[in-house]
Structure formats: structure tokens, C-alpha cells
Amino acid sequence: MLFLWVFAATLSLVSSDCNVVPIEEWSGSNSNRVEKLPKPVNLVIIQHTVTTQCFTDTDCNKIINVIRNYHLNNRGFTDIAMSFLVGGNGKIYEGAGWHVGSHTRGYNNRSISLSFIGDFRTKLPSNEALQAAIDFLDCAFYKNYLTMDYSLVGTQQLIPTLSPGEKLQSLIKTWPHWKEDVSQL
Numbered sequence: 001m002l003f004l005w006v007f008a009a010t011l012s013l014v015s016s017d018c019n020v021v022p023i024e025e026w027s028g029s030n031s032n033r034v035e036k037l038p039k040p041v042n043l044v045i046i047q048h049t050v051t052t053q054c055f056t057d058t059d060c061n062k063i064i065n066v067i068r069n070y071h072l073n074n075r076g077f078t079d080i081a082m083s084f085l086v087g088g089n090g091k092i093y094e095g096a097g098w099h100v101g102s103h104t105r106g107y108n109n110r111s112i113s114l115s116f117i118g119d120f121r122t123k124l125p126s127n128e129a130l131q132a133a134i135d136f137l138d139c140a141f142y143k144n145y146l147t148m149d150y151s152l153v154g155t156q157q158l159i160p161t162l163s164p165g166e167k168l169q170s171l172i173k174t175w176p177h178w179k180e181d182v183s184q185l
């Protein structure tokens with residue numbers, strides 16, 4: 001009985017892969033991304049999508065499909081730009097995932113982006129979104145997708161942009177892996 005329980009628990013831990021909703025599940029088609037990131041990754045970039053916020057599965061699904069179609073059809077990207085997207089519903093959605101994305105010029109082949117769905121210049125993401133992001137980073141860390149001493153920064157620290165918005169940027173400055181000095185990244 002105990003054996004069965006341990007087996008089932010292990011299986012669900014492995015298959016859930018840090019509770020990320022796979023791209024084929026939310027969009028109905030596979031990702032075109034093929035180039036893998038180095039494992040483990042040592043840089044996490046926080047961004048926002050500058051779209052409306054979403055708080056239900058239906059609304060989040062709609063927004064990320066619009067973003068994906070825009071990136072595929074209007075921006076000429078291989079696929080959706082961001083590595084992962086964080087919904088106000090507390091779900092993490094796979095974008096480029098652990099493949100090279102197109103989120104931060106100059107850093108794409110060695111970092112992941114975690115993009116909060118919404119505009120966070122003057123307000124913070126929902127508590128559900130923030131908790132989901134923290135849980136995802138912890139999980140990725142324990143599964144060795146991230147290095148022990150990975151760095152976390154806002155996109156605005158690396159390239160000219162307001163992303164992830166002043167309000168969210170002030171919050172991530174309090175997170176344990178945040179780095180002020182980006183000259184060595």
C-alpha cells in the first residue's frame with residue numbers, strides 16, 4: 001500500500017513537471033522550438049506581457065493564444081517569445097519552455113523568462129500569480145533546471161524597456177536571487 005502510494009506520488013511529481021501547462025494543451029499544437037537551453041540555466045528574467053490581466057482559465061487561455069498567434073504571424077518569431085507565462089489564475093503556461101526563446105535580445109540562448117500576464121507598472125500581479133511564480137522557481141531549482149546560484153533580474157535591467165513594470169520590479173528586488181549588478185550576467 002505504502003509502495004503504491006510512493007509510486008503514484010513520484011509519478012505525479014515527474015509528470016506534472018513543476019505544474020506547467022504544456023503548450024499543446026493550451027494551444028492545441030506543438031511548439032516549433034527545437035534549440036535546447038543549457039541545463040542548468042543560471043539566469044531568470046522577469047517580464048510582463050503588457051496585455052490585460054486574466055484571472056480565469058478561459059481568459060488566460062484566450063490571451064496567451066492571441067500572443068502566440070501574434071508572435072507567429074506578425075512578428076515572424078519561431079514561436080511564442082516568452083519561456084513561461086504566469087496567469088492571474090495561479091497557473092504557469094509553457095511558452096518556449098526550456099528551449100531558446102525570443103524574449104530578451106542577447107540573452108535568449110542562456111536564460112528563461114517568466115512573463116506575468118498583465119501590465120504591472122502601477123499594480124502588482126495577483127497573490128495567486130506571485131505564489132505560482134515562486135513555487136515554479138523553487139521546483140525548477142530542486143529539479144536542477146536552475147543553478148544553485150542562479151540570478152534573477154527584471155528585463156529593464158538588461159535592455160531598454162519598462163518591463164516588468166515599476167511596481168513588479170520593486171517587488172522582485174526583495175526576492176532571494178535578485179541581482180542589482182548585471183555587469184557579470
Ligand SMILES: *[C@@H]1O[C@H](CO)[C@@H](O)[C@H](O)[C@H]1NC(C)=O
Nearest residue numbers: 037038106107108109110111
Ligand atoms: C549564445 O550566443 C552567443 C552569440 O552567438 C554565443 O557567443 C554564446 O556562446 C551562446 N551561448 C550559449 C550558452 O549557447
